[in-house]
Amino acid sequence: MSPKVRESVITTVVMLAVFGFLFTQTLGMPDSPALFPRMCLALLSILTVIMLYLDVRKYGKDHEAQGGVHWKEIALPLLAFAGVVVYAVLFDLFGYFIATAIMLVGFMIALKVKPWWLILAIIAGYGLFIYLMFVVWLKVNI
Amino acid sequence: MSLTEMLMGAIAQLFTWECLSVLIIGVVAGMIVGALPGLSASMAVALLVPLTFQMEPAPGLIMLTAVYTSAIYGGSVTACLIHTPGTPSSAATALDGFPLTKQGQGLKAVGISTISSMIGGTASAIALLLIAPQLAKVSLWFSSLEYFLLACFGLTIIGSMSGDNMAKGLISGALGLFFGTVGLDLLTGYPRFTFGIIPLESGIQLVPAMIGLFAISQVMVSVEELRGGQTKILEGNIKDLAVGSPWPSRKEMKQIMPTIGISTVLGILIGILPGTGCDIGSWVAYNGAQRRSKHPEKFGHGAIEGIAASESANNAVTGGALIPMLTLGIPGSGTCAIMLGGMMIQGLTPGYELFTKQGEITYAIILGFLLANILMGVLGMLVAKYVVRICVIPNAILIPLIIGLATIGAYAIQNSSFDVTIMLVFGLIGYFARKLGFATAPMILGMILGPMAEKNWTQTLLICRGDLLGYFFSRPISILLFVMVVAGLFTPVFMRFFNKKTMGDPDAASKED
Numbered sequence: 001m002s003p004k005v006r007e008s009v010i011t012t013v014v015m016l017a018v019f020g021f022l023f024t025q026t027l028g029m030p031d032s033p034a035l036f037p038r039m040c041l042a043l044l045s046i047l048t049v050i051m052l053y054l055d056v057r058k059y060g061k062d063h064e065a066q067g068g069v070h071w072k073e074i075a076l077p078l079l080a081f082a083g084v085v086v087y088a089v090l091f092d093l094f095g096y097f098i099a100t101a102i103m104l105v106g107f108m109i110a111l112k113v114k115p116w117w118l119i120l121a122i123i124a125g126y127g128l129f130i131y132l133m134f135v136v137w138l139k140v141n142i
Numbered sequence: 143m144s145l146t147e148m149l150m151g152a153i154a155q156l157f158t159w160e161c162l163s164v165l166i167i168g169v170v171a172g173m174i175v176g177a178l179p180g181l182s183a184s185m186a187v188a189l190l191v192p193l194t195f196q197m198e199p200a201p202g203l204i205m206l207t208a209v210y211t212s213a214i215y216g217g218s219v220t221a222c223l224i225h226t227p228g229t230p231s232s233a234a235t236a237l238d239g240f241p242l243t244k245q246g247q248g249l250k251a252v253g254i255s256t257i258s259s260m261i262g263g264t265a266s267a268i269a270l271l272l273i274a275p276q277l278a279k280v281s282l283w284f285s286s287l288e289y290f291l292l293a294c295f296g297l298t299i300i301g302s303m304s305g306d307n308m309a310k311g312l313i314s315g316a317l318g319l320f321f322g323t324v325g326l327d328l329l330t331g332y333p334r335f336t337f338g339i340i341p342l343e344s345g346i347q348l349v350p351a352m353i354g355l356f357a358i359s360q361v362m363v364s365v366e367e368l369r370g371g372q373t374k375i376l377e378g379n380i381k382d383l384a385v386g387s388p389w390p391s392r393k394e395m396k397q398i399m400p401t402i403g404i405s406t407v408l409g410i411l412i413g414i415l416p417g418t419g420c421d422i423g424s425w426v427a428y429n430g431a432q433r434r435s436k437h438p439e440k441f442g443h444g445a446i447e448g449i450a451a452s453e454s455a456n457n458a459v460t461g462g463a464l465i466p467m468l469t470l471g472i473p474g475s476g477t478c479a480i481m482l483g484g485m486m487i488q489g490l491t492p493g494y495e496l497f498t499k500q501g502e503i504t505y506a507i508i509l510g511f512l513l514a515n516i517l518m519g520v521l522g523m524l525v526a527k528y529v530v531r532i533c534v535i536p537n538a539i540l541i542p543l544i545i546g547l548a549t550i551g552a553y554a555i556q557n558s559s560f561d562v563t564i565m566l567v568f569g570l571i572g573y574f575a576r577k578l579g580f581a582t583a584p585m586i587l588g589m590i591l592g593p594m595a596e597k598n599w600t601q602t603l604l605i606c607r608g609d610l611l612g613y614f615f616s617r618p619i620s621i622l623l624f625v626m627v628v629a630g631l632f633t634p635v636f637m638r639f640f641n642k643k644t645m646g647d648p649d650a651a652s653k654e655d
Contacts, residue, residue, distance in 0.1 A: 080362060108542055126543060
């Protein structure tokens with residue numbers, strides 16, 4: 001089995017499991033509100049099986065076909081995503097400006113932005129822009 | 143008072159310092175707001191309505207209409223340059239604008255987007271001026287069945303948005319439809335898939351979901367590219383980018399003008415239909431342009447017709463949406479609904495009297511809207527060379543700035559941290575969808591059209607009282623729309639069959655390449 005087909009099988013199993021779980025959620029609903037979601041989930045399940053069939057037909061004999069997800073490639077993006085999650089938590093705790101300053105410094109140092117005065121200038125410029133735009137003009141409570 | 147007298151009076155009102163200054167402020171503010179991910183035209187208009195209470199009716203409403211049209215345009219700039227549509231209506235623009243930028247033609251992408259937006263917006267303003275009362279009557283013929291079929295017609299677009307893998311595109315669209323069911327059922331009030339989370343009862347907000355799917359997933363892709371050694375959106379220096387002109391060549395203008403013309407007409411017509419909006423207009427036009435194109439395979443890889451179709455249509459929707467609002471009091475889009483509130487507070491009641499007794503004010507607003515579209519185009523072309531420099535900002539700087547802007551954009555819609563969570567969840571979904579080869583744009587389309595389809599289908603079932611077929615056959619527009627839906631569904635299949643017959647198997651060809 002090529003990595004591409006293996007990836008398709010895993011994707012199909014995960015998706016069908018999620019759709020199955022969501023379908024069980026509709027069992028407790030009255031008929032009317034459950035109708036449209038059930039139709040969507042049934043459609044999704046059929047399409048997922050078709051997707052697997054097409055991938056197997058296309059890549060089944062090609063043992064070299066590579067999938068799109070490789071741990072080496074996605075590790076860093078997932079780490080960056082974790083950083084965004086931490087930023088969202090900080091935003092809730094300390095407000096937008098403090099959280100954003102921490103996030104900007106953290107990301108720019110991690111991504112090797114130099115020199116230090118550039119980082120400070122970006123934070124100051126960005127903060128001023130957001131303050132004028134959102135706080136002064138748009139009256140957003142951040 | 144005759145029409146000429148009203149127009150002369152309107153021109154006199156428009157060319158005052160107050161009107162012209164709010165017009166310029168409205169255009170510039172709209173462009174900035176539109177370019178910022180998450181800040182939609184409706185949000186900008188909603189926030190500005192209280193400011194207009196202190197103004198005379200004409201300048202107040204001129205400012206609102208100027209913000210409306212230029213915010214729709216502004217969204218295309220970030221869509222083209224950093225794959226982050228500033229507004230949902232520019233999502234289709236990102237499909238071709240960003241690939242064009244990656245090919246080193248960001249300036250051209252912005253230029254085409256600007257020209258198309260200006261032409262679409264200006265033509266819609268002229269339509270508003272000339273044919274408003276006549277065209278507005280069409281919307282009165284539409285019942286829930288027609289709106290349901292219209293939503294179905296919109297969904298047939300997914301077929302052409304799916305890229306190389308139709309099944310994955312359809313899954314993405316169906317997922318969008320499913321996400322649209324989350325929240326309280328409109329008819330019974332029963333909570334669906336909320337899992338006890340109260341903010342989910344009002345459904346998944348489109349804008350945070352869109353920011354997540356496009357902006358956060360793009361951040362993750364950029365981090366991946368950074369690891370692979372790509373330090374900027376576009377490798378090269380600032381001098382290379384500023385070279386050339388945002389103006390398309392004569393050949394390119396010839397190429398895009400028919401697309402702009404058809405998309406503008408489509409946009410105006412879609413705008414007139416209440417409840418549709420700029421996002422639907424841009425997708426329908428994009429789909430149409432791809433179907434008409436001699437090279438549909440170029441769409442999604444930097445086709446200039448794709449940018450022209452999407453941008454001319456979404457700005458044409460703005461004028462179209464104002465037609466039923468001014469003549470019948472039916473807002474053609476969400477933004478118009480907010481504007482309608484501002485208009486009524488000013489003592490302007492939509493209808494016949496607006497074009498007779500209050501004609502001077504009304505025509506001043508319409509002419510102001512026309513001028514705003516032209517000014518938007520001129521300003522857009524003037525700043526294009528500078529705006530395009532965003533492409534050579536190092537990713538290491540751009541990534542955290544996009545995160546900050548996306549977060550504030552998602553939060554500011556309702557001042558809700560929950561919307562930031564929605565953005566994060568959809569960011570992760572978007573990233574893995576892209577990695578696994580699922581197109582993300584159909585998901586957005588499904589989320590826009592799903593609730594519209596479900597609501598109108600339920601209403602139709604109630605109205606027809608069990609005799610759906612009888613009701614359907616009693617309505618000629620429904621039959622016409624049904625034919626369009628069927629044609630929309632099978633056209634991609636026929637086109638593939640036709641292409642295979644005439645050009646051989648494209649898959650086989652690509653393998654040979």
